[in-house]
Amino acid sequence: MPKKTERDTELSGREKIKEKLLDLYSSIDKAFADAGDRINDQMDFWDIYNCDIGDKQFYQGNAEIYLPIVRDAIDARVTRFTNQVFPGSGRYVEVVTPDAELPFHYMALLEHYVDTARLRDLVIPAVLRNGDIEGQWNLYVSWKDTKRHVTYKRRHGPEVDGIELGEDEAEPIDDVVNEVLEESTPHVEVIPDSDVMVLPAMSDSIDEALATGGSVTILRRWTKAKIKQMMADGEITEDAGDAMVDCLDGKKGQRIDAKKAHVDSAGINSAGKYALVYETWTMLEVDKERRLCRAYYGASDIILGCKLNPYWCDLCPLISAPLKKVSGSFKGISQVKPVAAVQYSANDFMNQGADSATYGLLPIIMTDPIKNPRVGSMVLDLAAVWEVDPNSTKFAQFPQLWKDALELIASARAQIFQSLGVNSAMIPGTTKSGKQSQADVAREQQVDILTTADVVTSLESGILTPLVQRFAWYDAQFRDKEITVRAYGREGLQAEMEVVPPFQMNTRFWFKWLGVEQARSVQLMQTQMSTINVLRGIPPQQYPGYRLNLVPAIERMMEASFGPRLAPKIFESMKEQLSMQPDQENQLLAEGFELPVSPFDDDQAHIRSHYQLMQAAGDPTGQIRAHIQRHSMQLQARLQAQAQAQIGPPGEPGVPGGAGPGVAGTPRQGAQVGQTRPQGPPGQIHRDQMPLSFPRKA
Numbered sequence: 001m002p003k004k005t006e007r008d009t010e011l012s013g014r015e016k017i018k019e020k021l022l023d024l025y026s027s028i029d030k031a032f033a034d035a036g037d038r039i040n041d042q043m044d045f046w047d048i049y050n051c052d053i054g055d056k057q058f059y060q061g062n063a064e065i066y067l068p069i070v071r072d073a074i075d076a077r078v079t080r081f082t083n084q085v086f087p088g089s090g091r092y093v094e095v096v097t098p099d100a101e102l103p104f105h106y107m108a109l110l111e112h113y114v115d116t117a118r119l120r121d122l123v124i125p126a127v128l129r130n131g132d133i134e135g136q137w138n139l140y141v142s143w144k145d146t147k148r149h150v151t152y153k154r155r156h157g158p159e160v161d162g163i164e165l166g167e168d169e170a171e172p173i174d175d176v177v178n179e180v181l182e183e184s185t186p187h188v189e190v191i192p193d194s195d196v197m198v199l200p201a202m203s204d205s206i207d208e209a210l211a212t213g214g215s216v217t218i219l220r221r222w223t224k225a226k227i228k229q230m231m232a233d234g235e236i237t238e239d240a241g242d243a244m245v246d247c248l249d250g251k252k253g254q255r256i257d258a259k260k261a262h263v264d265s266a267g268i269n270s271a272g273k274y275a276l277v278y279e280t281w282t283m284l285e286v287d288k289e290r291r292l293c294r295a296y297y298g299a300s301d302i303i304l305g306c307k308l309n310p311y312w313c314d315l316c317p318l319i320s321a322p323l324k325k326v327s328g329s330f331k332g333i334s335q336v337k338p339v340a341a342v343q344y345s346a347n348d349f350m351n352q353g354a355d356s357a358t359y360g361l362l363p364i365i366m367t368d369p370i371k372n373p374r375v376g377s378m379v380l381d382l383a384a385v386w387e388v389d390p391n392s393t394k395f396a397q398f399p400q401l402w403k404d405a406l407e408l409i410a411s412a413r414a415q416i417f418q419s420l421g422v423n424s425a426m427i428p429g430t431t432k433s434g435k436q437s438q439a440d441v442a443r444e445q446q447v448d449i450l451t452t453a454d455v456v457t458s459l460e461s462g463i464l465t466p467l468v469q470r471f472a473w474y475d476a477q478f479r480d481k482e483i484t485v486r487a488y489g490r491e492g493l494q495a496e497m498e499v500v501p502p503f504q505m506n507t508r509f510w511f512k513w514l515g516v517e518q519a520r521s522v523q524l525m526q527t528q529m530s531t532i533n534v535l536r537g538i539p540p541q542q543y544p545g546y547r548l549n550l551v552p553a554i555e556r557m558m559e560a561s562f563g564p565r566l567a568p569k570i571f572e573s574m575k576e577q578l579s580m581q582p583d584q585e586n587q588l589l590a591e592g593f594e595l596p597v598s599p600f601d602d603d604q605a606h607i608r609s610h611y612q613l614m615q616a617a618g619d620p621t622g623q624i625r626a627h628i629q630r631h632s633m634q635l636q637a638r639l640q641a642q643a644q645a646q647i648g649p650p651g652e653p654g655v656p657g658g659a660g661p662g663v664a665g666t667p668r669q670g671a672q673v674g675q676t677r678p679q680g681p682p683g684q685i686h687r688d689q690m691p692l693s694f695p696r697k698a
Contacts, residue, residue: 007307008234011286012237012304017293021297025278028217031199039194042193045337048343058348061352063354065350067409070339070340073416078132080452081128085460086119091111093110093513106472119188127459131335133334135193135323137321139463141319141471143474144184151176151177152176154177155620158171186470186474195220201331206319206320217279218278222244224248228241230304235305244298275298277297279295280294281316292316293307312473335420342412342419343412350409353401356401363395365378365396378393465511468511468513532554554571555567582610586613590624592623601634603632607635
């Protein structure tokens with residue numbers, strides 16, 4: 001049986017693969033050249049957002065003012081959509097499983113990756129802004145390993161004959177310890193649409209483009225240091241890398257003018273001292289089967305390297321989706337394009353009005369030079385005396401055209417806001433004066449949900465859900481168990497024990513982004529709580545052959561209310577409280593982690609093992625002594641419970657608050673929201689404050 005090609009095997013030296021890559025380069029380079037008009041338009045749209053006055057203005061006067069109407073609208077959209085995607089509850093990831101049990105540790109792990117990748121403050125706002133201006137969302141997901149050489153002090157007792165003395169027996173010693181900390185986290189990069197090319201251009205998705213023999217190309221800009229790093233990592237061949245470095249140094253090859261080397265041709269940019277490199281993903285025949293490969297092009301005749309997809313999930317790391325899908329095209333249309341001309345007109349109106357206001361502030365003096373030969377003495381000054389004929393001198397005022405200009409600007413602003421789906425509630429300071437009625441507030445809330453649901457739903461399904469799924473795949477491939485334990489403590493240990501093979505990722509666990517649903521699920525949770533209250537009052541004989549299990553519903557509501565970090569601590573699972581071996585606890589306690597005690601622990605055995613650890617290694621953080629104290633308290637509570645059991649159970653005390661129907665303290669069984677004086681669950685939000693409801697009539 002022939003040996004299969006490994007993922008890190010260099011393929012650019014194989015003749016058939018090299019010929020296929022060279023043929024592919026010409027089609028990629030032509031596609032970038034054909035997209036020149038789209039790229040130029042996008043540069044104009046970025047100028048509109050950045051408020052740069054260019055050659056698109058018709059009026060050429062003294063004033064050069066740029067009204068940030070489009071910029072304000074886009075920033076308002078970015079703020080609103082970001083808050084919808086990242087709800088205040090802090091819960092972003094949902095895991096779909098074939099059973100009713102939720103893997104809270106996996107959800108907490110993925111949300112940790114969401115925080116470390118800084119999706120909330122860096123990535124998603126930039127993606128939304130690029131989507132509005134360019135019409136396309138593009139993310140590149142990879143894995144990043146970083147090392148930090150840290151130094152800290154470790155206090156311990158002196159050693160005598162190989163035995164470490166305690167701090168109470170001798171003065172402790174502070175040693176300086178040097179340690180290398182390794183951190184592995186996902187890395188998310190926002191890619192401009194001008195640097196992405198998907199062939200065929202009429203594909204509906206990246207997977208479809210690759211499956212039909214197409215390609216996905218990302219334009220990279222590598223400095224000399226980056227080229228050498230890629231050579232050291234084995235991503236590109238040394239011969240091709242040296243040739244690229246020599247071109248940057250000017251030793252070989254012809255320098256390409258910076259103005260001509262944008263995206264239409266891969267080559268060397270002499271002005272910025274960086275190389276333009278094509279990173280191309282395509283299907284190639286390897287070992288008599290089509291495999292996804294990654295190739296790097298330095299120029300039309302330079303293949304820097306080609307290898308199989310390094311990611312075990314065998315997916316292209318580029319995640320791309322249009323803001324609004326256009327039939328027959330992979331990429332979408334910019335939201336700025338329909339309002340660009342209106343923005344230019346508003347700028348012209350503003351500049352004309354500014355010049356008019358300037359002229360209007362300066363008086364116009366009309367005089368007859370024949371009757372007033374001493375015109376030069378007519379100087380504006382305090383208590384000035386003009387030796388002229390007053391009958392032949394008149395004052396005039398320039399027409400105040402700026403008032404008309406402001407009305408035209410207001411019309412242009414209203415049109416831009418309407419086209420971009422921005423209402424007055426999204427722009428600070430634009431709401432109407434006076435106290436708003438409940439109907440106005442409810443109407444703005446309704447418009448808010450309706451205008452954001454379309455965009456946010458597309459973002460979640462096209463970008464965020466594949467992103468968290470990619471986090472899960474990369475975690476299964478790259479995560480180091482020791483690093484996970486160091487980062488999470490006991491939760492990390494649970495994630496380590498729960499081994500999920502990659503081929504089970506899409507069958508056992510399915511990860512989904514949960515953001516906008518949070519805003520819609522408030523009323524749904526209240527309905528669920530009312531339904532549970534109804535189910536409690538139905539006797540079991542009413543549903544023969546079934547049994548009522550409220551654990552999944554309670555677990556789901558707890559997780560939705562408190563998040564995957566607090567929910568398992570509030571609503572505890574007995575399985576998660578299984579006893580841990582004393583040696584495992586000693587390893588974590590020596591690292592300084594705070595560990596709870598399990599009710600299934602053998603307290604006496606754990607106390608002996610932890611005390612031996614404290615005698616041998618000391619307790620610089622105090623966690624070992626605190627853990628022993630918790631075991632002692634649990635052991636004492638058990639002994640008291642055993643003694644109480646021998647005496648006999650005490651009399652049944654009264655139940656405070658009442659437990660029966662009609663007793664104050666608990667809702668009646670079967671209570672539902674009614675038309676008059678409804679009874680709802682604890683913490684119910686008033687229906688006038690619900691985002692999906694209109695206020696009641698007075």
